[in-house]
Amino acid sequence: MKGYRDNAKNLLKSASVDIGDRIKIRKRGQEFEGLLMPRTKGEAADHIVMKLDSGYNIGIKATEDTEIEKIREGKEPEMRRHGEKVEPDADKPNISIIGTGGTVASRVDYRTGAVHPAFSASEIYNSAPEIAEIANIETNNVCNVLSENMTPELWSKVGNAVAEDLNDGADGVIVAHGTDTMSYTASALSFMLKNLSKPVVLVGSQRSSDRPSSDVTLNLTGAVSVAISNLAEVCVVMHGSTEDEFCLIHRGTKVRKCHTSRRDAFQSINDLPLGIVRDKSVRFFQDKRGRRKNGKVEVEDGFEEKVALVKIFPSIQGEIIEKLIEDGYKGIVLEGTGLGHTPESLFSGIEKAIEKNIPVAMTSQCIWGRTNMRVYSTGRDLLDLGVFPVEDMLPETALVKMMWILDKTQEMEEVQARMKENIAGEISSRTRADTFLKPKIPGEE
Amino acid sequence: MKGYRDNAKNLLKSASVDIGDRIKIRKRGQEFEGLLMPRTKGEAADHIVMKLDSGYNIGIKATEDTEIEKIREGKEPEMRRHGEKVEPDADKPNISIIGTGGTVASRVDYRTGAVHPAFSASEIYNSAPEIAEIANIETNNVCNVLSENMTPELWSKVGNAVAEDLNDGADGVIVAHGTDTMSYTASALSFMLKNLSKPVVLVGSQRSSDRPSSDVTLNLTGAVSVAISNLAEVCVVMHGSTEDEFCLIHRGTKVRKCHTSRRDAFQSINDLPLGIVRDKSVRFFQDKRGRRKNGKVEVEDGFEEKVALVKIFPSIQGEIIEKLIEDGYKGIVLEGTGLGHTPESLFSGIEKAIEKNIPVAMTSQCIWGRTNMRVYSTGRDLLDLGVFPVEDMLPETALVKMMWILDKTQEMEEVQARMKENIAGEISSRTRADTFLKPKIPGEE
CATH class of the missing domain: 3.40.50.40 (Rossmann fold)
Structure with missing residues (x-):
């Protein structure tokens, strides 16, 4: 009953359920079904955490009116510990996830309701284990700050870590980043990385990963799919709609967070997105893009802060x-x-x-x-x-x-x-008319 | 041959055409047909100005390879002089147009290619005489600045002029304004005008009025249609598409110039537009809006500049x-x-x-x-x-x-x-999901 205590522990015990079992919880007229998860450090002890079929985790406070029913037994999910080595599958591509901090894989503190930024790259991995089916994943923490506190110095640090991983044999690098200043960091990486031969994908989440509406699973799966694709650009991969349908791939110098809270907040400006990723399959709209090649990636780091x-x-x-x-x-x-x-x-x-x-x-x-x-x-x-x-x-x-x-x-x-001078796709010589966003007008086609 | 000189005059003379005649001009493989306009002060003497059927004026440089053909005779168009009184039609509503400066009815200097901001409210009227069919038009210049030079002091001045005209019997007021800071002025008027009982419409142009692609005719006609409608709000009326199809009516506190040059640059943010105007007919989307009523408009002017x-x-x-x-x-x-x-x-x-x-x-x-x-x-x-x-x-x-x-x-x-506190529609208690603009995704529905 890993980590559970008090009310929650008693309730789970009396229902004879164990970590990994499929359970149903009823509370105040609502019903949730999913797998019982181990309680993670930092979460309030009186909340029961379950993974829904959508892949999202949800925490439900164990109170007197909470009913738990066991649907069937399961086995405890494998969690990866920080720094833990997993034998790579030689048939799969190798992806490195660089953690910087921010909402990706962050957790709601069920006591205060605030989102905890603290996370490690392995926590990211654990929040969407689906990605291990696509690629061998290495994780690497460069820093741990909320993205509003990113600095030009950290941009350089991230850029060097990206280049190191790519030159060390990674087939692509994912940078997990808070969404607030993701586009600034994406621009910084776009200018810094020279002779870029593989994909560098920034990904984040507009909702914390254990909230029912989190977007982290689709975003991370999309990011991994793009990281193994035929691309050699710095890009942002985030939800393309409010549903869990697809992600859009945005060029790092042409993207902007255009909504405070929507999952599909990121938009390409004055440019088409580079492409779309749906069900792990990537389709590019733009022929004019960097393509995967051989060669050592170089870094021209350094930013004048003033x-x-x-x-x-x-x-x-x-x-x-x-x-x-x-x-x-x-x-x-x-x-x-x-x-x-x-x-x-x-x-x-x-x-x-x-x-x-x-x-x-x-x-x-x-x-x-x-x-x-x-x-x-x-x-x-x-x-x-x-x-x-x-x-x-x-x-x-x-x-x-x-x-x-x-x-x-x-x-x-x-x-x-x-x-x-157009250095990294930041200047378009001609802007396509269909890249200007238009509202739906009620009663018009 | 009002105002024409040199090459232009000679060319027009040899084709035996006069002001108001329908003519065709051929030059370097291009053909233009329309009415010959009088040359206005400030335009280069060697340009021939004609009004196309679209209502737009165009200036064509008279050179050796310019051919002019007379299609049929016409009469000189009536131009209204500044301050000139026209007998009002008792059956028509009364609209006041307040000029502030900016692109509306401005003119390209055909010599330098730059756009001249100088204009008077009567010049605005002359650039789209169609509006006189809808309403009796009074014009009134409050200032003459490019909108980037508008100041809080001028906002107050415009607000007072608007209230004065409304209280003096105007059925609606139009404020002709450069587009750069139009939304700032629209907000200022929204907060300043109390007990607003009639429409106050800001209108502008993304192209000068004598360029073939000018948007002034549709925008002004739309503005006049809204100014006589059942509304009591400060709003912006501008092109809703790149074609000359319709204008959208945006709430003054919720609108933003979202494109540097497109005619449909203005967008309502976090809100539906108030409505649409097409072929002089106004349709509102929002029931929650001020409606025309009786009562004296008051002004709470004054802005802290710091x-x-x-x-x-x-x-x-x-x-x-x-x-x-x-x-x-x-x-x-x-x-x-x-x-x-x-x-x-x-x-x-x-x-x-x-x-x-x-x-x-x-x-x-x-x-x-x-x-x-x-x-x-x-x-x-x-x-x-x-x-x-x-x-x-x-x-x-x-x-x-x-x-x-x-x-x-x-x-x-x-x-x-x-x-x-929501004072003038600037805060929505709930944001409609369909007010977020989405791109067209190639190959998707």
Whole structure:
């Protein structure tokens, strides 16, 4: 009765059930059927944890009105311990999962209701053991932070770990990452990894893995399927719909978390997704993509932290830019309005920044579309000051790219030239019209 | 041959055509048919301007290889001069168009290719005379700035002009506005106008009115149709598709410019549009909306300018918040990651701000979805510091709302309470699942 105590233990005992048995729990008119799981450290002792047929775990508080029925006996599920070696199957590809922290495989504390970020790569594996049927899985923890606390230093650390695993024989690497800043890390890896010869897949979860609505099983299975596919790109694999139907594969420099809570929160912007994965089968939409090949992956790591992303709004004060100069900022990415504009009140600050050799790039807060600073007089004035637009690049991607470039050179012309050069799919020369998202209009086709 | 000179004049003369005639122009394999328009001041003298059947004006440079053919004679179109009085038709509703500047009815300078912002409300009217069939139109210029240069002071000015016109007998008011910051102004008007009894419609154009692909005719016709409808809300009326099919009516506090250049750039976020207008006929989707009634409109104007919208990104430095405190900022709206998070590195700055009685509101850079700071430890920590989430409110709307509230009170609890109260449709209690935009997936239904 591994880990269970008090009420929960008594209830399970009186129903003569054991870990791994198929059971049914009735409580307040609701009925749940699934396999009884061992209680994991950190979970409240009075909750019974079961794995539903959907693959999701659920915790039910053992109270007086909780009824348990044994459906049939089962055997205790195999759990993998951290660092434990499993004999690899020579017929299966080898995948490495790098843990960074975040929601993937995190657990709800049933006492407080809050989600615990703490997890290890082996816990990730245990939360979706299905993936072992597809590939030999090695796990490796690089850090353990909530993704909002990721730093450029950790990006470099993750990038080096990815390259090491790929060069050590992994057929693909999965980076388990919190969703909040997943797209920033995806961009960082996209720029850092050179001669990329295999898939690097970022995956996360919008719900913790032991909640009934968790998306971790489909996402992880999808990620492993993509990690063994014919791809050599940094990508994000996450739910493509609110159902457990399929995942979409998004290019690392073109993806954005577009919803606070939906499982299908991630969207490709100004670009089609790279492809779709359904029932472990991968289909690519884009022929223009890196393909699996041989060769050593190299890392150009390092990011200048003193780069600011400034969102423009009416009445934004020019001093904001002057403060950044005083503070020793080395680069500025503006999230302008429309085609790439700011109020005139910002012009003098921008002028000073550029005089001090601080590059100022222009993106758009519209998110979709392309900057074009030649249409209106404001854009032309900003161009004259030395601001440079970066096509259809996402503001977040432009930030990460400028951090990466400024670590290598601070020569203004060189920075500008590299910012405007398509390095990792971050700039599309032409945007497909069907990549703009449209609402369903009630009563219209 | 009003206004034409040199090559253009000679060419028109030799073809014996006059202003208002139906003509065909052939140039470099292309053919254009339409009515010859008078040349307007500011346009290059060597361009011939014609109105196409689509209602759009086009300017064609008169060169040696330009052929002009007269199809049939016509009469000179009536143009309305600024301030000119037209006898109102007692059977038609009365609409006031307030000009603020921006692309609506602006013109391309055919010499430089740049778009001139200069225009008057009567120029707007002249660019789509169709609207006079629907209503008596009065025009009124409040300011003449590109929308990126709109200020909180001008918001108040526009709000007062709107109320004045409505209280003076207008059945609806249209505010012609550049698209860059249209949604900010729409929010400002939504909060400012009290006891709103009639429609207030913001309209703009993503292309200048004399470009063949201009959207001004459909948008203005749609705006006038909505301005005479059974609505009492501040809304944005803009193209709903890339074709000249229909416009969508968006609630002023729930709308966002989501594309730099498409005609259908405006989207309702976390909400259905209020309705649709097609062929001058308006259909509402939302029963929950203000309806036309009697009563005097009041204005609660005034905005505190010292409010900052800060977009969160990895490695954002805590000093940014401290600088805002030093600079005398009165309020801060954070555009956090995910459900409403910031890196821990920002905590001490946020704590200091709140100690100094500066309210700090949390929105999400995901754009879609609702903030929820009780799920993860970071959110709980920020709540403990005194940061308050504002549900599914757009960051831009939250900024404008806080500016408006801080002008009225700086009492922290009062500011928080009013920020969290739904005043003008800015907070939805429940978000419809079908309001999240989804991409078309190649090869899937």
